[in-house]
Amino acid sequence: MNINLNPVSVAWNTVASHDTYEAAQETVDRLSDKGFPVEHLDIVGSDLRMVERVTGRLTTGRAASAGAVSGAWFGLLIGLLVGMFTPDHAWLTVMFNSVLISTAWGALFGLGTRLFTRGRRDFSSVRTLTAARYDVVARDGYADRARETLTADAPRTW
Template sequence: MEIDQEVTRTESAQSRPSALLASFEDYADAQHLVDRMSDEGFPVESVRIVGEGVRTVEQVTGRMTRGRAALAGAASGAWFGVFIGLLFGLFTTGTGWIWFVLISLVIGAFWGAVFGFVAHWGTRGRRDFSSVMTLQAKRYEVHVDQAMAAQAARYVL
Protein backbone atom coordinates (compact mmCIF):
# COMPACT_ATOMS: atom_id res chain seq x y z
CA MET A 1 0.00 0.00 0.00
CA GLU A 2 2.89 2.36 0.83
CA ILE A 3 4.47 1.85 -2.61
CA ASP A 4 1.21 2.61 -4.44
CA GLN A 5 0.80 5.88 -2.52
CA GLU A 6 4.40 6.91 -3.34
CA VAL A 7 3.88 6.19 -7.04
CA THR A 8 0.65 8.20 -7.04
CA ARG A 9 2.37 11.13 -5.31
CA THR A 10 5.22 11.06 -7.83
CA GLU A 11 2.89 10.87 -10.83
CA SER A 12 0.72 13.73 -9.54
CA ALA A 13 3.81 15.87 -8.83
CA GLN A 14 4.99 15.44 -12.39
CA SER A 15 1.60 16.29 -13.90
CA ARG A 16 0.97 19.48 -11.91
CA PRO A 17 1.78 22.75 -13.69
CA SER A 18 5.09 24.17 -12.48
CA ALA A 19 7.01 27.41 -12.68
CA LEU A 20 10.76 27.82 -13.18
CA LEU A 21 12.22 29.22 -9.98
CA ALA A 22 15.95 29.27 -10.84
CA SER A 23 18.49 27.73 -13.21
CA PHE A 24 22.04 26.66 -12.30
CA GLU A 25 25.03 25.21 -14.13
CA ASP A 26 25.99 23.13 -11.10
CA TYR A 27 23.80 20.58 -9.30
CA ALA A 28 25.25 21.57 -5.92
CA ASP A 29 23.89 25.11 -6.38
CA ALA A 30 20.39 23.81 -7.15
CA GLN A 31 20.59 21.46 -4.18
CA HIS A 32 21.73 24.34 -1.96
CA LEU A 33 18.68 26.42 -2.92
CA VAL A 34 16.27 23.58 -2.13
CA ASP A 35 18.09 22.86 1.13
CA ARG A 36 17.81 26.51 2.17
CA MET A 37 14.09 26.46 1.32
CA SER A 38 13.67 23.32 3.44
CA ASP A 39 15.60 24.82 6.36
CA GLU A 40 13.30 27.85 6.34
CA GLY A 41 10.14 25.74 6.40
CA PHE A 42 9.04 25.92 2.76
CA PRO A 43 6.98 22.84 1.73
CA VAL A 44 9.65 21.28 -0.50
CA GLU A 45 7.29 18.51 -1.64
CA SER A 46 6.25 20.97 -4.35
CA VAL A 47 9.84 21.47 -5.61
CA ARG A 48 11.64 19.53 -8.36
CA ILE A 49 15.22 19.69 -9.60
CA VAL A 50 15.23 19.00 -13.33
CA GLY A 51 18.41 18.23 -15.24
CA GLU A 52 18.32 19.65 -18.78
CA GLY A 53 20.60 18.38 -21.53
CA VAL A 54 21.50 15.14 -19.77
CA ARG A 55 24.51 13.25 -21.11
CA THR A 56 26.75 10.43 -19.98
CA VAL A 57 30.39 11.11 -19.18
CA GLU A 58 32.85 8.25 -18.92
CA GLN A 59 35.97 9.13 -16.95
CA VAL A 60 38.85 6.80 -17.82
CA THR A 61 40.60 5.83 -14.59
CA GLY A 62 43.49 3.81 -15.95
CA ARG A 63 44.86 1.09 -18.16
CA MET A 64 43.45 -2.39 -17.58
CA THR A 65 45.92 -5.22 -17.92
CA ARG A 66 45.33 -8.91 -17.27
CA GLY A 67 47.25 -8.52 -14.00
CA ARG A 68 45.09 -5.63 -12.83
CA ALA A 69 41.95 -7.53 -13.86
CA ALA A 70 43.13 -10.53 -11.83
CA LEU A 71 43.94 -8.28 -8.86
CA ALA A 72 40.52 -6.59 -8.98
CA GLY A 73 38.87 -9.99 -9.25
CA ALA A 74 40.89 -11.26 -6.30
CA ALA A 75 39.79 -8.29 -4.19
CA SER A 76 36.10 -8.74 -4.96
CA GLY A 77 36.40 -12.52 -4.56
CA ALA A 78 38.06 -12.05 -1.18
CA TRP A 79 35.16 -9.89 0.05
CA PHE A 80 32.69 -12.50 -1.15
CA GLY A 81 34.74 -15.21 0.53
CA VAL A 82 34.74 -13.32 3.84
CA PHE A 83 30.96 -12.98 3.60
CA ILE A 84 30.51 -16.71 2.97
CA GLY A 85 33.00 -17.55 5.73
CA LEU A 86 31.09 -15.41 8.22
CA LEU A 87 27.83 -17.11 7.24
CA PHE A 88 29.33 -20.57 7.78
CA GLY A 89 31.04 -19.31 10.93
CA LEU A 90 27.66 -18.64 12.49
CA PHE A 91 27.13 -22.39 12.78
CA THR A 92 30.43 -23.18 14.53
CA THR A 93 31.42 -23.08 18.17
CA GLY A 94 34.57 -21.69 19.70
CA THR A 95 37.28 -20.12 17.54
CA GLY A 96 36.65 -22.42 14.56
CA TRP A 97 34.77 -19.64 12.77
CA ILE A 98 38.06 -17.79 12.22
CA TRP A 99 39.30 -20.68 10.07
CA PHE A 100 36.10 -20.61 8.03
CA VAL A 101 36.62 -16.91 7.34
CA LEU A 102 40.31 -17.25 6.46
CA ILE A 103 39.86 -20.30 4.22
CA SER A 104 36.86 -18.70 2.49
CA LEU A 105 38.88 -15.51 1.96
CA VAL A 106 41.71 -17.42 0.27
CA ILE A 107 39.38 -19.51 -1.89
CA GLY A 108 37.33 -16.43 -2.85
CA ALA A 109 40.45 -14.45 -3.73
CA PHE A 110 41.82 -17.31 -5.84
CA TRP A 111 38.64 -17.86 -7.84
CA GLY A 112 38.02 -14.11 -8.13
CA ALA A 113 41.50 -13.69 -9.62
CA VAL A 114 40.91 -16.55 -12.05
CA PHE A 115 37.55 -15.20 -13.19
CA GLY A 116 38.89 -11.61 -13.42
CA PHE A 117 41.83 -12.76 -15.54
CA VAL A 118 39.71 -14.93 -17.82
CA ALA A 119 37.03 -12.24 -18.23
CA HIS A 120 39.60 -9.67 -19.30
CA TRP A 121 41.46 -12.14 -21.50
CA GLY A 122 38.15 -12.98 -23.18
CA THR A 123 37.72 -9.40 -24.42
CA ARG A 124 40.85 -9.82 -26.58
CA GLY A 125 41.99 -6.24 -26.03
CA ARG A 126 38.72 -4.53 -27.01
CA ARG A 127 38.54 -2.73 -23.69
CA ASP A 128 41.97 -2.27 -22.14
CA PHE A 129 40.97 0.49 -19.73
CA SER A 130 38.88 0.96 -16.62
CA SER A 131 36.42 3.80 -16.22
CA VAL A 132 33.57 5.27 -14.21
CA MET A 133 30.43 6.46 -15.98
CA THR A 134 28.28 9.29 -14.64
CA LEU A 135 25.28 11.32 -15.77
CA GLN A 136 25.68 15.07 -16.11
CA ALA A 137 23.35 17.83 -17.19
CA LYS A 138 24.17 21.12 -18.92
CA ARG A 139 22.03 22.93 -16.38
CA TYR A 140 19.78 22.19 -13.44
CA GLU A 141 16.45 23.95 -13.10
CA VAL A 142 14.55 24.26 -9.85
CA HIS A 143 10.82 24.09 -10.52
CA VAL A 144 8.04 24.69 -8.03
CA ASP A 145 4.32 24.01 -8.31
CA GLN A 146 2.62 27.02 -9.84
CA ALA A 147 0.41 27.50 -6.79
CA MET A 148 3.55 27.97 -4.64
CA ALA A 149 5.57 30.07 -7.13
CA ALA A 150 4.96 33.48 -5.53
CA GLN A 151 5.84 32.17 -2.08
CA ALA A 152 8.98 30.42 -3.39
CA ALA A 153 10.27 33.46 -5.31
CA ARG A 154 11.55 35.08 -2.12
CA TYR A 155 14.24 32.33 -1.80
CA VAL A 156 15.95 33.27 -5.06
CA LEU A 157 18.65 35.90 -4.62
Protein backbone atom coordinates in the same frame (compact mmCIF):
# COMPACT_ATOMS: atom_id res chain seq x y z
CA MET B 1 22.73 35.16 -7.93
CA ASN B 2 20.67 35.69 -11.08
CA ILE B 3 17.07 34.49 -11.03
CA ASN B 4 15.73 33.34 -14.41
CA LEU B 5 12.22 34.78 -14.94
CA ASN B 6 11.59 34.21 -18.64
CA PRO B 7 8.01 33.35 -19.79
CA VAL B 8 8.79 29.70 -20.56
CA SER B 9 10.20 29.16 -17.07
CA VAL B 10 7.15 30.77 -15.50
CA ALA B 11 4.80 28.54 -17.55
CA TRP B 12 6.61 25.39 -16.45
CA ASN B 13 6.61 26.39 -12.75
CA THR B 14 10.38 26.77 -12.80
CA VAL B 15 11.53 28.81 -9.84
CA ALA B 16 15.21 29.06 -10.82
CA SER B 17 17.69 27.51 -13.28
CA HIS B 18 21.32 26.76 -12.50
CA ASP B 19 24.37 25.31 -14.21
CA THR B 20 25.37 23.17 -11.21
CA TYR B 21 23.50 20.89 -8.84
CA GLU B 22 25.12 22.60 -5.87
CA ALA B 23 23.65 25.96 -6.94
CA ALA B 24 20.18 24.38 -7.20
CA GLN B 25 20.63 22.92 -3.72
CA GLU B 26 21.63 26.36 -2.48
CA THR B 27 18.40 27.82 -3.89
CA VAL B 28 16.31 25.20 -2.09
CA ASP B 29 18.32 25.82 1.08
CA ARG B 30 17.69 29.59 0.83
CA LEU B 31 13.96 28.94 0.46
CA SER B 32 14.05 26.59 3.43
CA ASP B 33 15.87 29.19 5.54
CA LYS B 34 13.09 31.68 4.73
CA GLY B 35 10.39 29.25 5.90
CA PHE B 36 9.16 28.15 2.47
CA PRO B 37 7.56 24.64 2.43
CA VAL B 38 10.32 22.93 0.43
CA GLU B 39 8.41 19.64 0.20
CA HIS B 40 6.67 21.23 -2.81
CA LEU B 41 9.96 21.62 -4.75
CA ASP B 42 11.88 19.36 -7.12
CA ILE B 43 15.37 19.67 -8.57
CA VAL B 44 15.19 18.53 -12.19
CA GLY B 45 18.32 17.85 -14.24
CA SER B 46 18.03 18.48 -17.99
CA ASP B 47 20.20 17.60 -21.00
CA LEU B 48 21.72 14.53 -19.38
CA ARG B 49 25.18 13.40 -20.41
CA MET B 50 27.05 10.21 -19.62
CA VAL B 51 30.67 10.97 -18.79
CA GLU B 52 33.21 8.15 -18.69
CA ARG B 53 36.42 9.07 -16.92
CA VAL B 54 39.34 6.84 -17.90
CA THR B 55 41.25 5.86 -14.76
CA GLY B 56 44.11 3.88 -16.27
CA ARG B 57 45.34 1.11 -18.48
CA LEU B 58 43.80 -2.31 -17.85
CA THR B 59 46.44 -4.99 -17.84
CA THR B 60 46.02 -8.71 -17.28
CA GLY B 61 47.57 -8.40 -13.81
CA ARG B 62 45.29 -5.53 -12.86
CA ALA B 63 42.21 -7.47 -14.00
CA ALA B 64 43.29 -10.52 -12.01
CA SER B 65 44.02 -8.48 -8.89
CA ALA B 66 40.67 -6.67 -9.11
CA GLY B 67 38.95 -10.05 -9.40
CA ALA B 68 40.94 -11.35 -6.44
CA VAL B 69 39.90 -8.41 -4.26
CA SER B 70 36.24 -8.87 -5.21
CA GLY B 71 36.53 -12.58 -4.49
CA ALA B 72 38.14 -11.91 -1.11
CA TRP B 73 35.24 -9.67 -0.06
CA PHE B 74 32.75 -12.29 -1.21
CA GLY B 75 34.67 -14.99 0.65
CA LEU B 76 34.71 -12.89 3.80
CA LEU B 77 30.93 -12.52 3.62
CA ILE B 78 30.39 -16.24 3.07
CA GLY B 79 32.90 -17.10 5.79
CA LEU B 80 31.14 -14.87 8.29
CA LEU B 81 27.72 -16.29 7.43
CA VAL B 82 28.85 -19.93 7.62
CA GLY B 83 31.12 -19.21 10.59
CA MET B 84 28.17 -18.05 12.69
CA PHE B 85 26.87 -21.63 12.73
CA THR B 86 30.24 -23.29 13.38
CA PRO B 87 31.07 -24.38 16.94
CA ASP B 88 34.10 -23.22 18.95
CA HIS B 89 37.09 -21.74 17.14
CA ALA B 90 36.46 -23.59 13.88
CA TRP B 91 34.81 -20.44 12.50
CA LEU B 92 38.26 -18.89 12.02
CA THR B 93 39.29 -21.80 9.82
CA VAL B 94 36.03 -21.63 7.87
CA MET B 95 36.42 -17.89 7.33
CA PHE B 96 40.10 -18.14 6.35
CA ASN B 97 39.43 -20.96 3.88
CA SER B 98 36.44 -19.23 2.31
CA VAL B 99 38.46 -16.02 1.82
CA LEU B 100 41.38 -17.98 0.36
CA ILE B 101 39.25 -20.03 -2.05
CA SER B 102 37.13 -17.04 -3.12
CA THR B 103 40.24 -14.94 -3.72
CA ALA B 104 41.64 -17.61 -6.04
CA TRP B 105 38.34 -17.97 -7.91
CA GLY B 106 37.98 -14.20 -8.18
CA ALA B 107 41.46 -13.90 -9.67
CA LEU B 108 40.69 -16.66 -12.17
CA PHE B 109 37.41 -15.04 -13.19
CA GLY B 110 39.08 -11.63 -13.53
CA LEU B 111 41.83 -13.16 -15.65
CA GLY B 112 39.32 -15.14 -17.73
CA THR B 113 37.18 -12.08 -18.36
CA ARG B 114 40.22 -10.10 -19.47
CA LEU B 115 41.40 -12.84 -21.82
CA PHE B 116 37.86 -13.32 -23.19
CA THR B 117 37.65 -9.68 -24.33
CA ARG B 118 40.96 -10.08 -26.22
CA GLY B 119 42.07 -6.48 -25.74
CA ARG B 120 38.91 -4.81 -27.03
CA ARG B 121 38.86 -2.65 -23.92
CA ASP B 122 42.36 -1.98 -22.61
CA PHE B 123 41.42 0.63 -20.01
CA SER B 124 39.47 0.96 -16.79
CA SER B 125 36.99 3.75 -16.24
CA VAL B 126 34.27 5.20 -14.03
CA ARG B 127 30.94 6.32 -15.51
CA THR B 128 28.86 9.19 -14.18
CA LEU B 129 25.66 10.88 -15.26
CA THR B 130 25.62 14.69 -15.31
CA ALA B 131 23.14 17.34 -16.41
CA ALA B 132 23.79 20.55 -18.31
CA ARG B 133 21.14 22.46 -16.35
CA TYR B 134 19.33 22.02 -13.03
CA ASP B 135 15.88 23.60 -12.56
CA VAL B 136 14.19 24.14 -9.23
CA VAL B 137 10.53 23.41 -10.00
CA ALA B 138 7.56 24.06 -7.69
CA ARG B 139 4.49 21.82 -7.53
CA ASP B 140 0.94 22.36 -6.31
CA GLY B 141 0.74 26.06 -7.22
CA TYR B 142 3.70 27.16 -5.09
CA ALA B 143 5.80 28.55 -7.98
CA ASP B 144 4.78 32.21 -7.63
CA ARG B 145 5.26 32.14 -3.87
CA ALA B 146 8.71 30.56 -4.28
CA ARG B 147 9.76 33.17 -6.87
CA GLU B 148 8.55 36.01 -4.62
CA THR B 149 10.44 34.55 -1.66
CA LEU B 150 13.65 34.29 -3.71
CA THR B 151 13.41 37.72 -5.33
CA ALA B 152 12.47 39.56 -2.14
CA ASP B 153 16.11 40.35 -1.36
CA ALA B 154 17.87 39.44 -4.64
CA PRO B 155 18.92 42.12 -7.13
CA ARG B 156 16.77 41.96 -10.26
CA THR B 157 18.40 41.47 -13.65
CA TRP B 158 15.85 41.98 -16.42
